[in-house]
Amino acid sequence: MFKRDILEKLSAWEKRSDRKPLILRGARQVGKTTAVNLFSEQFDQYIYLNLEQKEEKRIFEQEYSIQELIQAIFFYKDQTQIKGKTLIFIDEIQTCSSAVSYLRFFYEAFPDLFIIAAGSLLETLIDTHISFPVGRVEYLVMKPLNFKEFLNALSEKSSLEIIKDKIPVPKYAHNKLMKLFHAYSIIGGMPEIVQKYSEQKDIIALKTLFDSLIVSYLDDVEKYARNNSMAKVILHAVSSSFYEAGTRIKFQGFGNSNYKSREMGEALKVLEKAMLIYLLYPSSSVKPPLQPNIKKSPKLQVLDTGMLNYFGGFQKELFKTNAIDSVYQGKIAEHIVGQELLACETSPLYKLHFWNREKKQSSAEVDFIIQFEDLIIPIEVKTGATGRLRSLHQFMDKAPHKYAVRVYSGQLEINQIKTLNGKNFTLLNIPFYLAGSIPEYLYWMISQ
Template structure:
């Protein structure tokens, strides 16, 4: 299996003397267990516990003290207590024993020398229940679908990966990286899909895996739902979310259903807690803090663009296209750029943002906002000339800076732009494949804009 870049974050956590037990969140099938199994190679001892198994579950169900629990776990897995400080304990599927969550606080308070990680594919469903979470005693990280750099690593394109991470990107790398990114855009970032493609390079053979992934999410409905009626609502939301991905939605009649706003809202928010989708509410200002306006219609972001492609049937259109913006009215590439921006935001509260100005006479909308060093940087995902970026101009008229970003099918460059009101600003034009490198390029952009002290 290929390595995930989140391992670098886990290593920082491991070396932190003040670390807390770590809870890894993520949707089903995004690679939580595989990630921790790979990370465990950095320890002398590794205790893996799957609380779906009765023998692993029992010590937590019979918990009386942290000392007895630790002794039982080391005995159960035939590990040496003398090596506690070089041991990683991974509690997988922790949601199967809800009170096991509270034992994490005791690890933090009474056994801080032991590294403890917990995860669960349905962990988020416990957040609404009467479960005692060890607030302030645990840390959280989120794992998401495979990013483009991880995809390059998985298919052994080491030279391409090396060039991708160079700032600024070399001009000679453009054609190959754009071609590889088209393949990534086609198949998406679900680890099982990426692993299968890496091994077999067979796009046709991926169909049954997509089917299995989507069916698995549908089968989980009973675990998410609070009632039989909500089972129907959530199942409808899962099916409809693929066709509505990348679009602004209304809860009332979502997916051409007869269901009411409250029913659809509750179901979509349940799926959001399970990290299967995100409801992105728009911001209406150009200065911090970025506060979403929940009175306005949200835009729907689903877990993975590859699932979107497969479900709506646009995979063949992607093959051979010169510009991903021409596919599916530009929705696919806009959605994928959002997925790439989010891929390296590992904190539990990380979220995408976009901007709107809604007036009776006109509406302006900027695809994404990115906060950097106290500034809100607007991001458009568009082809065409700068003069067509009317919404971007509207945002820049109220922004307290002169920087904007556009992702497109062309090469890296910086161009000058001017709004209808006469404000001059600069646009950093980035090839689509640099979405994962956004933060590095903003820093480079700012540095590039500085006047030369020698001039």
């Protein structure tokens, strides 16, 4: 059990006087239950309920008043009364719609209790089979381990301290940090996989865990689907996603299938709700608001780059090279950067986008764009001469500011660049291991 960044968010929630019952959202096996168990150490009393267990689910199905329900919970758990600061964690809440309904009453009748709920298939059921009380709950999203959490799990304390506390990162740390990020790029951030790797430092030993992890997601397909025919479409979508990740996709015929746009689009959106994939839509915005164009083809991102590498057969190729941007036409490098950018946000409303400008004679595409204060910042994942970043130059020609980011394998540096049309702009060149720290380094660069 290793510390996760979500614990800081949970602690901030716990300290707020206006907090509401918290729904912890995220894909299966990203560590939600483990994180809450670690968080519970801050409390005088901790009650854990798993609603996949019939006895514990039945407590919520008796139509008790909220006062009777609390008494029933404490009686069942052999707790006579509320003792000090008390946390109640309702796990697998998606199995019991009546438990969801009670959340609003916890908020109204027992504001001093700390209530957290989570569920592995929660995302696909929200707004269909279950409805959360509007205005009576709040949300946090949990994702696979980011690179900083990976360093913590491997007990690489000096490397973690340098990334977190020293801006800019000293040059002497570059080679070691690149080597560690290379390992992270290969195995990804699924907690069980990282735990095993931290114990044995053997990538080959992870094969069984990757197999069982992917099979468990495939086995869940029937739970996502409304009928058997839909289950077949979702099963194909899950399997094909690992081969199509990192590219722009079309719903029609996705994964070399005969499925039509409507049914495949529905299947992929179910998987997106389950947070197994992300659909990154293009935007032509160069200033706020950042408006995605959902009529255009999205770029596909899967939950975890380690799973992508294993399923797609890229682990050996990555293992043989130190240049992660040379594998799979650079798509693995782009994918792991996307994973880091997604991990920076815990809001369920957050979406990641890329920039696209299409003209009849030419098109331009920048890998990612993010909103930084009142600016839209372009991020390109590419090694090579800065003069070859043509799409980035085209974005900067249109942008009302002068800041851009390039993520690559080189050292941290700032360049003054002139576009092909003569506009001067400042390019922040970030090494891969700082992809999750881009906002902090933008503040640093602007202050220079």
